[in-house]
Amino acid sequence: MRDHHDVIVIGGAAAGLSAALILGRSRRSVLVVDSGEPRNAPAEGVHNYLGREGASPAALSRIGRSEVAAYGVEVADGRIVAASTTDGDGVDPVGFSVTLDSGAVVTARRLVVASGAVDVLPEVPGLAEQWGRGVVHCPFCHGWEIRDRRIGVLVTTPIGAHQMLMFRALSEDVTAFVTDPALVDDTALAGFAAQGVRVVSGPVTAVVSDGDRLTGVSTGSGEFVALDALAAASTVEARVGFLSGLGLTATDQLLGDFRFGSALAVDAAGQTTVRGVYAAGNVAAPMATVVASAAAGTQAGAAVHGDLVQADLAAALARAATATATGQSTR
């Protein structure tokens, strides 16, 4: 691993590898550091990714790594544990240093943060073990696979009623588990009734599995409800702890009063509030799908290259001015 690069990309899944691809093709020296834990790792396949529909997250990552390697991008397995600014190179005032969990320190002119997010799950015994398999959150990611099956929807947030409708579009056998009556108003309940959705009020005390397969849920009243899948909402928290040395923190993401996660703020080019640090994918947009995260990575990578060509120009002009002053050639 070289110790200085034009760009270090933190995270090597859809967003990070897409940023690396466009930067590699622009002849930038790029290091991708990846700890190999994409958010969708528990899922069998990635859906709605045109051209690779249904490929496993691991396969997509393998393909992406070999594609970026063809353009000279270095990919290192590891975790960035800290980041800070450096003095830059004199003409370009922006520069960064990152520390890996191995203790290695690497510097770069720009950073792309593509570290994704983690799902904080409702605290129900047995739920986490089934996350991404028997317990799902996204009708677009998993809905087709559970169409016409017995689906439960765990309503633990104000958007639970909407989530219920999304899954109702996929199956006629849907049960809403309403943990708190304040989360579902009379209009929503009328909608459930009109669409033949059963409502079970009160807590869900356990997600029950037989070996690897979800079989149902137990409720507070002691009832067991047999299911093939349970939809549940997570809170999607940006993975940004290692950026504190740059003064970067994630901000709350709200739908009205409802907080559904956190993310880094970025501008239209993908640049964060720290000059020279860009971010793409779930770390900056918790609802972005894989293809949207890849697109954001491409966009951020292009913006970084545009930023660097301006810095290269400033450096060339500075060299030319010095040469003129000293009577030397710049060639």
Ligand SMILES: Cc1cc2nc3c(=O)[nH]c(=O)nc-3n(C[C@H](O)[C@H](O)[C@H](O)COP(=O)(O)OP(=O)(O)OC[C@H]3O[C@@H](n4cnc5c(N)ncnc54)[C@H](O)[C@@H]3O)c2cc1C
């Ligand atoms: C169960 C589940 C199933 C899903 N299924 C689908 C689907 O079918 N289709 C779809 O479009 N979307 C799906 N999604 C959403 C999808 O996971 C995200 O859109 C996608 O993962 C975002 O890509 P990303 O590159 O931003 O982040 P991630 O895929 O999360 O990748 C971030 C990468 O950065 C690495 N990383 C994190 N911190 C560090 C660090 N400090 N140093 C180095 N590396 C680091 C991680 O290990 C990881 O490899 C699903 C989500 C879940 C939870």
